[in-house]
Amino acid sequence: MTISSIVIAGGGTGGHVYPGVAIAEEIQRRNPDARVAFIGTERGLEARILPPLGYALETINVSRLKGGGLWVKIKGLFRLPIATFQSWRILRRHKPEVVVGVGGYASGPALIAAWLTFRKTAIQEQNATPGLTNRWLGKIARRIFVGFSAAQRSFKAKKTVVTGNPIRAAIAAGLANAQRAPDTSAADTSAAPPTAPGLRVLVFGGSQGATFLNERVPELLVHLVSRGVAVTVTHQTGPSEVDATRERYRLLGGFATVVPFIDRMAEAYAAADLAICRAGALTIAELTAVGLPSVLVPFPHAADNHQEANARVLEAAGAALVATQASWDRERLTEALAELARDRARLMRMGDAARGLAEVDAARKLVDALEVLAA
Secondary structure: OOOOEEEEEOOOOHHHHHHHHHHHHHHHHHOOOOEEEEEEOOOOOHHHHHHHHOOEEEEOOOOOOOOOOHHHHHHHHHHHHHHHHHHHHHHHHHOOOEEEEOOOOOHHHHHHHHHHOOOEEEEEEOOOOOOHHHHHHOOOOOEEEEOOHHHHHHOOHHHEEEOOOOOOHHHHHHHHHOOOOOOOOOOOOOOOOOOEEEEEEEEEOOOOOHHHHHHHHHHHHHHHHHOOEEEEEEEEOOOOOHHHHHHHHHHOOOOEEEEOOOOOHHHHHHOOOEEEEOOOHHHHHHHHHHOOOEEEOOOOOOHHHHHHHHHHHHHHHOOEEEOOOOOOOHHHHHHHHHHHHHOHHHHHHHHHHHHHOOOOOHHHHHHHHHHHHHO
């Protein structure tokens, strides 16, 4: 039985919104007439992402309960019953067969309203360490889908299914078809004549926390070049720091392509030997899908430090090196990158280890289970 109506709740960041979009795409692939609605907020990324994709977005007035001062918590508690009532009205209009929470502020009130009205509920937890909202909602949800097996310990085993994190169909296809290009490049730099094998590096910061990478990675890679390692770089900075980052590379040797955004991310992955990036759940899903080794720099202000937990999963599998901001050491990282440039076999083993963690059909697995729940 295919699903004919669903409400997906949550958002705030791309890491919450895009898994919901991937679920919606898979549902509508199976049933083009299925009605899909999202519940979110006006200020979250969902307000920019969903309307151009053609999905209905219903907004509620909700704010965080964790972090910030006392007034933030009081305001969040005051808004919770209002947001729950707003969610109830939305659910009454859309009459979904199942309500899925994907994390973020809006997920809580929507799942509470669904539970209070005896609707079937599920949550999708992207990270190895579940956030506060999903840990609480896991007590009332009928099914819990997790992106990392490590997240299972936070929920009841009989309700929990490891699916991996859903990736949008077009991106999943691009990643699956991505082929590693042969390394015929050589770094053009005046810092030092390259004497060791080259390294093609992809740098990006995600929707949060690009500034640290924009400031520190150019210095790191130019120092690597000074050690005799040929390096070519593609560095995505975000819109506000492209000029400053480009200047850092220019002043220190100028061997990088610096852009605000990369539109064809699958191709960028395929053209790289190594990524230096944050450790958000979707980033991890894409790195593993394409089998790309990485140096992961967890965003330290992520809720419950979940990015470091994500990164440690890849580190334990031999797919990544982890460099926290607190322990950032240019000399140590330079030596580690130089060793990887010399040891291509190790890079291949890291790529194989990353690919071994991939769940490129996560959306299919998840919707299979949702159809059973809806029935």
